[in-house]
Amino acid sequence: MDSDPDTNGAPEPQLSEDELRLSYLSLEDSRHVPQGVRLERNGSLPADFYDAREDIKPDDVEASPPRMVTGGREGSSKGKIGLIEGLEMDGEAPPSPSSSGYAGERGSSGGSSGTVEAADGGERVLHDDWDKGKQRIDEDDTSASWRKRKKHFFVLSHSGKPIFSRYGDEHKLAGFSATLQAIISFVENGGDRIKFVRAGRHQVVFLVKGPIYLVCISCTEEPYEALRGQLELLYGQILVILTKSIDRCFVKNPKFDMAPLLGGTDAVFSSLIHSFGWNPATFLHAYTCLPLAYSTRQAAVAILQDVADSGVLFAILMCRHKVVSLVGAQKASLHPDDMLLLSNFILSTESFRTSEAFSPICLPHYNSMAFLYAYVHYLDVDTYLALLSTNSEGFYHLKECRIQIESVLVKSNVLCEVQKSILDGGLHVEDLPVDSSLRSGLPCPHPSQGRAGPSSMSDIGGPAGLWHFIYRSINLDQYVSSEFSSPLNSSRLHKRLYRAYQKLYVSMHDRQIGPHKTQFRRDENYVLLCWITQDFELYAAFDPLADKALAIKTCNRVCQWVRDLENEIFLFGGSPFSW
Amino acid sequence: MASRRRMLLKVIILGDSGVGKTSLMNQYVNKKFSNQYKATIGADFLTKEIQFEDRLFTLQIWDTAGQERFQSLGVAFYRGADCCVLVYDVNVMKSFDNLNNWREEFLIQASPSDPENFPFVVLGNKIDIDGGNSRVVSEKKARAWCASKGNIPYFETSAKEGFNVEAAFQCIAKNALKNEPEEEIYLPDTIDVSSGGRQQGSPSGCEC
Numbered sequence: 036m037d038s039d040p041d042t043n044g045a046p047e048p049q050l051s052e053d054e055l056r057l058s059y060l061s062l063e064d065s066r067h068v069p070q071g072v073r074l075e076r077n078g079s080l081p082a083d084f085y086d087a088r089e090d091i092k093p094d095d096v097e098a099s100p101p102r103m104v105t106g107g108r109e110g111s112s113k114g115k116i117g118l119i120e121g122l123e124m125d126g127e128a129p130p131s132p133s134s135s136g137y138a139g140e141r142g143s144s145g146g147s148s149g150t151v152e153a154a155d156g157g158e159r160v161l162h163d164d165w166d167k168g169k170q171r172i173d174e175d176d177t178s179a180s181w182r183k184r185k186k187h188f189f190v191l192s193h194s195g196k197p198i199f200s201r202y203g204d205e206h207k208l209a210g211f212s213a214t215l216q217a218i219i220s221f222v223e224n225g226g227d228r229i230k231f232v233r234a235g236r237h238q239v240v241f242l243v244k245g246p247i248y249l250v251c252i253s254c255t256e257e258p259y260e261a262l263r264g265q266l267e268l269l270y271g272q273i274l275v276i277l278t279k280s281i282d283r284c285f286v287k288n289p290k291f292d293m294a295p296l297l298g299g300t301d302a303v304f305s306s307l308i309h310s311f312g313w314n315p316a317t318f319l320h321a322y323t324c325l326p327l328a329y330s331t332r333q334a335a336v337a338i339l340q341d342v343a344d345s346g347v348l349f350a351i352l353m354c355r356h357k358v359v360s361l362v363g364a365q366k367a368s369l370h371p372d373d374m375l376l377l378s379n380f381i382l383s384t385e386s387f388r389t390s391e392a393f394s395p396i397c398l399p400h401y402n403s404m405a406f407l408y409a410y411v412h413y414l415d416v417d418t419y420l421a422l423l424s425t426n427s428e429g430f431y432h433l434k435e436c437r438i439q440i441e442s443v444l445v446k447s448n449v450l451c452e453v454q455k456s457i458l459d460g461g462l463h464v465e466d467l468p469v470d471s472s473l474r475s476g477l478p479c480p481h482p483s484q485g486r487a488g489p490s491s492m493s494d495i496g497g498p499a500g501l502w503h504f505i506y507r508s509i510n511l512d513q514y515v516s517s518e519f520s521s522p523l524n525s526s527r528l529h530k531r532l533y534r535a536y537q538k539l540y541v542s543m544h545d546r547q548i549g550p551h552k553t554q555f556r557r558d559e560n561y562v563l564l565c566w567i568t569q570d571f572e573l574y575a576a577f578d579p580l581a582d583k584a585l586a587i588k589t590c591n592r593v594c595q596w597v598r599d600l601e602n603e604i605f606l607f608g609g610s611p612f613s614w
Numbered sequence: 615m616a617s618r619r620r621m622l623l624k625v626i627i628l629g630d631s632g633v634g635k636t637s638l639m640n641q642y643v644n645k646k647f648s649n650q651y652k653a654t655i656g657a658d659f660l661t662k663e664i665q666f667e668d669r670l671f672t673l674q675i676w677d678t679a680g681q682e683r684f685q686s687l688g689v690a691f692y693r694g695a696d697c698c699v700l701v702y703d704v705n706v707m708k709s710f711d712n713l714n715n716w717r718e719e720f721l722i723q724a725s726p727s728d729p730e731n732f733p734f735v736v737l738g739n740k741i742d743i744d745g746g747n748s749r750v751v752s753e754k755k756a757r758a759w760c761a762s763k764g765n766i767p768y769f770e771t772s773a774k775e776g777f778n779v780e781a782a783f784q785c786i787a788k789n790a791l792k793n794e795p796e797e798e799i800y801l802p803d804t805i806d807v808s809s810g811g812r813q814q815g816s817p818s819g820c821e822c
């Protein structure tokens with residue numbers, strides 16, 4: 036993937052005027068400062084502004100024949116492409132109603148805006164929709180609605196038996212699943228590995244995990260790395276439920292049909308896939324804390340620490356997907372991805388809400404082969420406690436622990452503080468402390484002192500056109516994200532911003548291009564600024580008309596602000612998070 | 615776990631090019647037949663839901679290409695099959711002679727755990743042609759071969775007239791099922807904390 040120097044946002048390793056300006060703002064290494072479309076002095080946009088591409092794209096994105104990329108040895112897989120294309124040529128025959136011909140249909144999804152519109156409707160899932168389990172069970176690969184979906188996820192076995200499909204009934208998709216298996220296994224037999232196929236606007240990403248194959252078909256323009264990361268999480272979620280011991284079943288019996296073992300877990304996967312569009316933890320590999328006064332959080336840590344010393348491996352107190360407090364037994368540490376998968380599992384399993392529960396659970400990064408046993412109990416509608424033990428008979432002990440923890444939490448008022456924090460929300464860009472150079476004299480209230488009254492800026496975000504930011508502390512494996520505010524006030528806009536961050540994340544972490552330290556890009560939607568140091572990563576979105584120098588200055592302020600508040604927005608101590 | 619779960623059965627159809635594999639499948643799934651020959655490229659996949667003894671099954675049918683150049687696809691297709699259907703044309707001797715090769719190739723590539731008892735079904739197709747006057751393989755000869763290979767069930771079919779097709783696939787489903795191993799309880803490891811619980815799954819591989 037060569038970067039196109041003309042493309043907006045492409046890294047531009049050339050010293051510029053902006054770079055000189057950057058240096059005084061103490062951005063440490065600004066050798067790669069890519070430039071966005073620059074505003075003219077008179078404030079009008081250059082003519083090519085709206086043509087500015089959003090991202091670096093491979094040169095042959097549109098209307099090119101399907102391109103297969105395998106794990107190297109590109110030359111040797113030539114013949115196979117022919118064969119693979121042959122497989123897809125079923126479209127030549129009169130389409131039989133149950134024949135799988137997804138790829139054969141690629142022409143029809145070429146880019147009529149009608150298609151896009153309709154498909155978006157499917158992706159724009161209402162917030163309380165996903166947790167009801169799988170949608171559109173009646174669809175299969177012959178339905179127009181199914182083909183219009185923007186993003187499919189499939190899991191299948193190495194013999195081509197379907198395990199999971201985001202849309203439609205797995206059994207009705209058995210033919211399609213067989214097609215995927217044939218493609219993957221065929222390349223695999225040649226000692227090669229298929230990574231992705233591009234077909235028009237669609238990208239097909241493959242992930243092979245032993246006998247389990249995962250596939251994403253998407254026309255969302257998310258980068259390959261991001262989609263692959265999502266498949267990794269999907270696989271992780273399978274392990275959470277079944278452990279990697281599942282591989283043995285396939286060794287014993289290649290015909291093994293795994294789908295029944297996942298019975299009743301559709302909601303878990305739907306909710307995870309849904310979170311790819313709203314939860315930055317899915318690509319940041321970090322978790323986030325509920326903002327709380329330092330003393331409140333420490334009180335919660337202390338009581339969890341007590342039970343951890345009594346044979347509980349992990350004690351986790353969470354509010355929705357945010358951590359209130361977390362403690363691990365000696366030397367035990369919890370990977371942020373495991374935490375994401377665990378909390379997704381708990382939040383999407385309805386039965387946990389109705390009564391205390393005890394369930395086997397696997398934390399793939401801790402030990403992918405074995406089950407732990409989780410005691411889960413909701414303390415109120417949003418707040419739940421998960422106690423993990425290695426002992427399959429630990430229920431009564433864990434229950435005792437919970438009773439003890441709960442009484443301390445109630446007595447010390449922690450639960451009330453948690454509820455209060457939910458109401459107050461997290462950081463608001465409008466509250467970013469400013470000085471006169473950024474905006475004329477607004478007071479800069481501390482979030483815990485309550486929000487300032489409506490200001491003249493409140494409907495256009497924070498100072499200097501700041502709309503949103505995410506700050507990720509590298510040492511802590513934690514991030515803090517500002518609340519969404521106007522003009523980012525729909526879930527569609529939130530998702531678009533997260534996808535933009537995700538792209539930024541991928542391009543900043545691309546090893547081939549090298550570790551970028553800063554990146555500035557401007558398109559018709561935002562100015563995006565990313566800054567990475569040894570200690571943190573900052574992602575910020577500004578008004579597309581924002582002034583670059585001011586934006587950079589504002590980023591420095593955000594970092595300072597986060598540092599000032601770190602005792603309230605991050606969890607310190609507890610167990611070491613060294614990975 | 616729900617006992618009334620639906621099962622998926624993977625069925626592979628093998629045989630020389632032109633013997634009527636695709637036609638049989640089309641007749642079975644879509645109740646259609648065409649005189650026109652369109653060689654299958656690689657493989658084609660069809661699914662059909664069937665009811666058998668009060669339970670619902672999905673047959674995932676892998677219609678493979680008989681042409682030689684596709685035989686390298688091997689393992690990619692055969693792995694994890696529940697049943698293998700061997701088809702020949704009663705009017706073409708060579709297609710019958712080749713059954714043995716198809717069977718052996720399948721057993722090598724798929725390497726099922728119990729090759730002796732792996733469920734095959736043999737179909738002698740195109741019995742309608744010329745009112746049976748052009749046939750060169752007798753039913754007796756075919757049955758003898760099937761008997762010698764561990765009593766493989768045998769059917770004489772016509773994809774064109776839809777003769778015996780339903781019965782043949784009914785038998786295919788039944789045989790695929792018969793071979794289903796007893797369900798085991800799924801039991802992963804438990805962690806022994808004393809030996810430092812946090813270990814990555816050692817890919818020591820084979821447990822059996």
Ligand SMILES: Nc1nc2c(ncn2[C@@H]2O[C@H](COP(=O)(O)OP(=O)(O)OP(=O)(O)O)[C@@H](O)[C@H]2O)c(=O)[nH]1
Pocket residue numbers: 629630631632633634635636637638648649650651652653654655678679680681739740741742743771772773774775
């Ligand atoms: N008369 C008659 N013709 C048949 C019958 N079955 C198939 N045919 C014809 O035989 C030819 C080949 O049939 P196919 O089903 O395409 O053969 P195949 O085994 O799938 O061939 P490959 O895909 O090349 O492996 C076609 O012209 C069919 O119309 C049958 O039962 N009776």
Ligand SMILES: [Mg+2]
Pocket residue numbers: 635636637652653654677678679680
């Ligand atoms: Mg055919």
